[in-house]
Amino acid sequence: MSALSQVGFEDRMATVEFRVAPDAHIVVDGDQCRGCTTRECVTACPAHLFVPTADGGILFNYEECFECGTCYMVCNRAGAISWRYPEGGCGVVFRRG
Numbered sequence: 283m284s285a286l287s288q289v290g291f292e293d294r295m296a297t298v299e300f301r302v303a304p305d306a307h308i309v310v311d312g313d314q315c316r317g318c319t320t321r322e323c324v325t326a327c328p329a330h331l332f333v334p335t336a337d338g339g340i341l342f343n344y345e346e347c348f349e350c351g352t353c354y355m356v357c358n359r360a361g362a363i364s365w366r367y368p369e370g371g372c373g374v375v376f377r378r379g
């Protein structure tokens with residue numbers, strides 16, 4: 283087994299740092315999400331940043347986003363997610379463990 287494969291998820295996460303930008307780089311349009319029954323974003327986001335609310339909406343927090351783009355790719359409603367990379371120097375930083 284290689285050294286890389288022995289690194290667990292928690293160990294890997296310990297090497298991740300988030301430099302939070304003042305403005306969200308991903309904006310979720312709650313009106314578009316209301317009535318979405320499939321909610322691909324909830325299961326697809328590796329950071330679990332999409333949380334369904336009891337009233338049929340979606341709660342989203344951009345601060346610990348890995349910038350993988352998966353939510354944008356899997357969302358089934360045009361315009362529900364506005365996605366861009368965070369402004370210079372902000373966002374996720376993967377440090378060598």
Ligand code: SF4
Nearest residue numbers: 315318322323357362
């Ligand atoms: S972001 Fe897209 S997939 Fe997620 S709840 Fe809204 S419309 Fe549905």
Ligand code: SF4
Nearest residue numbers: 327347348350351353
């Ligand atoms: S870009 Fe990736 S980590 Fe960020 S919210 Fe979308 S799915 Fe989650």
